[in-house]
Amino acid sequence: MSEITPELVTHLASLSRIDLSPDEIASLTTELGQIVDSIAKVSEVATAEVPATSHPIPLTNALRADVVGETLTQEQVLQNAPEQQDGKFVVTAILGEEQ
Amino acid sequence: MSELIRLSAAELAAKLSAGEVSAVEATQAHLDRIAAVDGDVHAFLHVSDSALETARGIDERRAAGEQLHELAGVPLAVKDVLVTTDMPSTSGSKILEGYMSPFDATVVERARAAGLIAIGKTNMDEFAMGSSTEHSAYGPTHNPWDLTRIPGGSGGGSAAAVAAFEAPLALGSDTGGSIRQPAHVTGTVGVKPTYGGVSRYGSIALASSLDQVGPVTRTVLDAALLHDVIGGHDARDSTSIPESWVLMAAAAREGQSGEVLKGLRVGVVKQFSGEGFQAGVEQRFAETLTLLQGAGAEIVEIDAPHFEYAVAAYYLILPAEASSNLARYDSVRFGLRVHPQGGGTVEDVMAATREAGFGPEVKRRIILGTYALSSGYYDAYYGSAQKVRTLIQRDFNAAFEQVDVIASPSAPTTAFKLGERINDPLAMYLNDITTIPANLAGVPGISIPMGLAPEDGLPTGLQLMAPARADDRLYRVAAAIEARLESGWGHTLISQAPALGGK
Numbered sequence: 001m002s003e004i005t006p007e008l009v010t011h012l013a014s015l016s017r018i019d020l021s022p023d024e025i026a027s028l029t030t031e032l033g034q035i036v037d038s039i040a041k042v043s044e045v046a047t048a049e050v051p052a053t054s055h056p057i058p059l060t061n062a063l064r065a066d067v068v069g070e071t072l073t074q075e076q077v078l079q080n081a082p083e084q085q086d087g088k089f090v091v092t093a094i095l096g097e098e099q
Numbered sequence: 100m101s102e103l104i105r106l107s108a109a110e111l112a113a114k115l116s117a118g119e120v121s122a123v124e125a126t127q128a129h130l131d132r133i134a135a136v137d138g139d140v141h142a143f144l145h146v147s148d149s150a151l152e153t154a155r156g157i158d159e160r161r162a163a164g165e166q167l168h169e170l171a172g173v174p175l176a177v178k179d180v181l182v183t184t185d186m187p188s189t190s191g192s193k194i195l196e197g198y199m200s201p202f203d204a205t206v207v208e209r210a211r212a213a214g215l216i217a218i219g220k221t222n223m224d225e226f227a228m229g230s231s232t233e234h235s236a237y238g239p240t241h242n243p244w245d246l247t248r249i250p251g252g253s254g255g256g257s258a259a260a261v262a263a264f265e266a267p268l269a270l271g272s273d274t275g276g277s278i279r280q281p282a283h284v285t286g287t288v289g290v291k292p293t294y295g296g297v298s299r300y301g302s303i304a305l306a307s308s309l310d311q312v313g314p315v316t317r318t319v320l321d322a323a324l325l326h327d328v329i330g331g332h333d334a335r336d337s338t339s340i341p342e343s344w345v346l347m348a349a350a351a352r353e354g355q356s357g358e359v360l361k362g363l364r365v366g367v368v369k370q371f372s373g374e375g376f377q378a379g380v381e382q383r384f385a386e387t388l389t390l391l392q393g394a395g396a397e398i399v400e401i402d403a404p405h406f407e408y409a410v411a412a413y414y415l416i417l418p419a420e421a422s423s424n425l426a427r428y429d430s431v432r433f434g435l436r437v438h439p440q441g442g443g444t445v446e447d448v449m450a451a452t453r454e455a456g457f458g459p460e461v462k463r464r465i466i467l468g469t470y471a472l473s474s475g476y477y478d479a480y481y482g483s484a485q486k487v488r489t490l491i492q493r494d495f496n497a498a499f500e501q502v503d504v505i506a507s508p509s510a511p512t513t514a515f516k517l518g519e520r521i522n523d524p525l526a527m528y529l530n531d532i533t534t535i536p537a538n539l540a541g542v543p544g545i546s547i548p549m550g551l552a553p554e555d556g557l558p559t560g561l562q563l564m565a566p567a568r569a570d571d572r573l574y575r576v577a578a579a580i581e582a583r584l585e586s587g588w589g590h591t592l593i594s595q596a597p598a599l600g601g602k
Contacts, residue, residue, distance in 0.1 A: 004470075012469045016422065017429070018462055019439070019450035028466055031524060035467060038525060039411040039480070045490060046483035053488040055308050055338070056294045056541025057567060062337040076201035080433035089431055091445045092438070 004033040101128040108173050108267040108321040115172040122154035122172030126216050129174045133219065133265045136599040141240050142260040144179050145186045146219040157214050170324055171214025176266035178257045179220040180227055181312070182301045183207055190303040191225040191235040194428050194435045194456030204301025205336065206270055206312050206329040213328045218266060221256030225458045226425065227277055227305045229253050230530045233521050234460040242285060244557055244596055248514040251281030257315040258285040263599055268325050269315040274305050275413055276534025278313050282546035283509035283560030286592045288316045290326060293567045294541035295340035298333035306420035309538045317593050319547060319578040323347035326570070350571035354578030361395035363576065366502035370406045371533055377512040379552025383559045384508045387549045390583055401498045401505060405490040406536050413535045414528055415471045415484035422468030425461070428453060463524065492540045499566045504576050507533050509546035509560035533562060543570045545577050548592035549584065558592060
């Protein structure tokens with residue numbers, strides 16, 4: 001019994017910034033429902049006393065001295081920009097009309 | 100076909116240092132092979148136009164008497180997930196089409212410093228999400244053993260390139276089996292090192308707690324030689340293990356005598372058999388165990404009760420991490436930008452770009468990961484998956500108290516047909532059942548050829564796993580088994596692959 005609905009997928013798509021088509025929302029609703037049903041079994045063995053592991057090899061934070069290292073030039077940073085002007089990235093309006 | 104391309108990297112390297120062959124000749128032979136067969140195989144997304152020039156430079160340095168690395172002049176194929184300054188890096192995605200990195204990945208930088216010749220970038224499932232390369236935005240790679248079948252994935256391009264003799268060495272990345280499963284289906288060798296053993300700097304991120312870069316080759320010794328070039332601590336990767344490693348090539352050479360098999364305790368996971376496992380794969384695995392016993396090894400059945408939850412945990416952790424990592428494709432600093440009809444805000448441009456630039460599997464996993472991380476579901480899904488990760492590590496720890504290595508088939512079946520599972524994500528995910536536990540626990544794994552399945556004549560692979568940091572043990576044992584198997588067959592497995600290109 002899946003809790004994945006078209007409304008939920010639409011909401012997740014909006015959070016993910018992907019403008020899914022209605023067809024994609026329909027097929028993803030079905031597919032995600034099947035996938036979630038099959039992976040929900042992790043909760044069977046994940047009891048309260050088991051600690052979580054986020055990282056396979058325990059390491060403490062790797063820090064370096066706070067000194068200037070090798071950096072990219074401005075030209076290198078901008079070389080793949082879709083649009084640039086005066087050494088900066090160009091984007092369209094940040095705020096929409098209703099904002 | 101030039102005989103040069105049939106040589107292992109170690110053999111070719113010996114001829115190069117003896118001056119019998121030049122780096123230009125070696126590189127040209129492989130470029131010719133690519134020109135002859137890659138139309139059918141499609142292992143490469145890009146072939147270098149500067150490889151010959153680089154090779155000429157190696158020849159000149161050698162002629163001038165410079166002491167070069169033993170692999171100097173040997174061609175190398177590079178998975179497109181690794182960024183390179185001289186060739187585009189797309190990670191198999193339209194969203195990065197034409198992307199030129201301002202720096203080399205550490206592994207590429209180290210390979211170049213050793214004099215390896217980067218000859219091209221290999222095909223892969225988009226952002227390494229897949230087990231067949233069918234999710235590449237640039238079309239699938241074909242298995243050199245049967246062009247109608249998948250070469251594995253996500254690193255199908257690198258595996259197919261070495262299997263088709265287009266390169267003796269390749270680099271791959273393994274998040275849930277993307278080096279080992281392609282090795283299994285193409286009759287080649289692939290290694291996922293201990294997590295943190297090889298730098299991930301410049302490897303386009305899929306799931307940062309799982310990704311690991313490793314060698315893709317035709318022999319165990321070649322993999323060890325390449326591992327020694329790319330491995331070791333890198334300050335630019337905060338997950339890199341700060342310790343020194345023994346030489347893997349020395350371990351592989353030592354292993355070839357077979358001494359290591361005497362008294363070796365080999366664990367067999369009882370959960371890795373039965374349903375879903377092809378009869379011919381199980382048969383070759385059983386025969387390999389018999390061979391190991393004959394060589395003095397002891398076979399021990401291992402109970403790993405939580406391995407059956409590994410695929411489920413993986414398909415929560417990976418999408419969760421991927422949904423975060425792939426947020427960087429925002430159309431602002433690099434990559435594709437698509438303007439929606441009638442214009443819009445930067446957010447609308449972002450959503451239109453990601454809709455146009457990502458393929459179906461990438462969208463599926465981003466949405467799944469966003470769901471697993473969302474408020475109200477986090478504990479049940481992502482939190483539980485992280486606990487399963489602990490339980491799987493405990494299963495490994497318990498096993499390695501009893502055995503030196505764990506053995507299994509590298510994948511449940513031989514290469515399936517292109518198209519067969521493309522519309523069935525769950526069937527595709529289950530293909531990784533044998534390889535995923537090693538990624539969740541961070542332990543190293545290797546896949547080596549273990550014969551052709553009798554029912555379809557396609558390659559099968561033996562996976563060996565060792566405790567974290569014991570990568571050298573894998574090379575020692577794998578080299579011993581490889582030598583035993585090949586002396587039994589009377590030839591290498593890859594020598595049985597069909598000729599390509601009508602020749």
